[in-house]
Amino acid sequence: SVIDEHSDFLSQVLMPVCEELDLPVALKIGAHRGVNPGLKSAGDGVVAFADAGMIARLCSRFPKVRFLATFLSRNNQHEACVLASKFRNLH
Numbered sequence: 001s002v003i004d005e006h007s008d009f010l011s012q013v014l015m016p017v018c019e020e021l022d023l024p025v026a027l028k029i030g031a032h033r034g035v036n037p038g039l040k041s042a043g044d045g046v047v048a049f050a051d052a053g054m055i056a057r058l059c060s061r062f063p064k065v066r067f068l069a070t071f072l073s074r075n076n077q078h079e080a081c082v083l084a085s086k087f088r089n090l091h
Contacts, residue, residue, distance in 0.1 A: 005057055005061075025067050027055065027068070027069045028072065029054075029055065030046055030047045030049075030072035030076060031047070032046065046072045048075065052071065056083055059083070059090050062089075066091060067089055067090050067091065
């Protein structure tokens with residue numbers, strides 16, 4: 001995972017700024033970068049099944065921060081809907 005949910009940057013810099021300025025955090029979960037380098041930024045692929053638990057932990061840990069999450073795999077869509085119903089800060 002590119003996101004280290006335990007990083008100092010996340011907990012001490014990014015989340016406090018987002019909370020203070022009422023800015024959402026946008027996450028694209030399940031992307032596999034650079035599958036086709038010839039397509040540059042359009043060359044991403046999809047991971048078959050991404051860990052949705054990470055977004056649940058972030059939503060729980062930072063309840064005043066809004067998260068805009070996109071799960072690229074169809075396999076994660078139901079879990080994403082369930083999580084959005086459990087966390088008011090997940091959209």
